[in-house]
């Protein structure tokens with residue numbers, strides 16, 4: 363079911379260049395995964411975030427060269443369609459009239475609605491996916507899936523549900539979802555939006571960044587003041603949605619744009635991104651997107667902690683298993699997430715990827731995307747210094763490897779969700795910093811950052827029922843578990 367284009371530069375699979383800026387933006391960020399001089403221990407403890415390359419000491423001409431090359435190779439759907447093997451169907455909005463000819467008897471086929479995207483075999487496979495996991499896809503969950511897809515109740519895992527799931531996936535924003543009818547760990551958080559990915563939340567944050575930081579850039583004056591103002595702003599929706607405020611910190615790699623360090627619950631930002639005297643609108647969008655992406659990771663980690671509390675782990679066990687501060691684990695313990703709820707299932711998908719059955723795959727993917735990035739840069743340098751057909755071919759191959767690995771990285775459930783969530787913040791950015799004025803007037807003070815130990819209001823003092831489990835079922839991702847074996851391209855459970 364997965365296809366692979368073996369001729370990424372042959373033209374056969376080349377994608378429209380018009381959308382290349384989108385791809386380029388993503389690649390710029392991914393660029394940083396490479397630069398990361400962080401050791402493996404830091405990698406596993408840090409949610410990678412990439413860098414704006416022009417802040418990474420790369421010259422403008424180098425950057426232009428990179429852009430041109432990438433635009434030559436792929437368009438914005440390149441990563442998914444070329445390398446990820448996503449069999450993308452024609453995109454139709456759920457419920458849209460796509461003009462399907464429906465000659466069926468209305469008495470037996472009530473649907474004259476949107477066209478089906480999945481063939482019979484795919485429907486069977488999707489149904490098997492659900493029925494093989496009855497503890498996850500309970501009757502209650504299935505009913506909620508039906509309701510979210512605007513289907514009548516009571517149909518269970520009927521074809522209508524599976525086809526509606528396929529249409530929903532087909533209409534998804536980037537990163538595009540595989541259209542397979544399986545509402546799994548990537549599709550679930552898109553369908554059941556919560557917290558920072560609720561409608562309008564990201565854009566509202568972006569607007570706050572615009573007025574509270576970008577428009578006040580010169581007044582804020584120092585990178586520290588800008589950083590603290592940004593983190594103060596992102597903590598507002600986090601706390602409002604019952605998560606835990608992050609504390610501001612600097613990334614040790616000053617070129618990195620941002621990362622969430624869950625062992626210390628820090629939002630780490632690269633100083634370089636906040637140092638320039640002015641920002642373009644794109645740079646401002648990049649900052650808002652990055653902050654929001656990383657904030658979403660912090661929300662994911664807190665939901666995972668709440669899920670484990672709901673599964674009756676003690677606060678101590680949660681601390682150990684997730685490798686998070688004990689204060690955060692204690693807050694999660696006091697506010698457990700029902701594992702049988704849709705948000706419990708969403709959090710389970712993230713936990714499976716980071717701490718559960720998917721953890722070895724995840725580490726392999728993170729290791730590979732960094733290695734591929736390093737290799738791509740080396741190949742680019744060789745080709746620039748010694749241009750030749752052979753070096754160009756090597757560079758092309760290195761790019762293909764990087765795009766493939768980057769696609770796998772954005773397919774990790776927690777990354778897929780964060781990459782889908784962050785861009786909403788950029789939508790709220792309306793421009794770059796004002797031109798520096800010699801006599802800048804007084805500007806509003808930045809929003810105060812919540813205290814680091816702010817915790818969500820306790821909704822329920824103790825997890826309900828069952829014996830308390832004081833032993834973690836897992837441990838933070840192991841530093842030496844990385845492998846470079848073939849990366850599976852199937853959905854995780």
Ligand SMILES: [Zn+2]
Nearest residue numbers: 409410777780
């Ligand atoms: Zn991320």
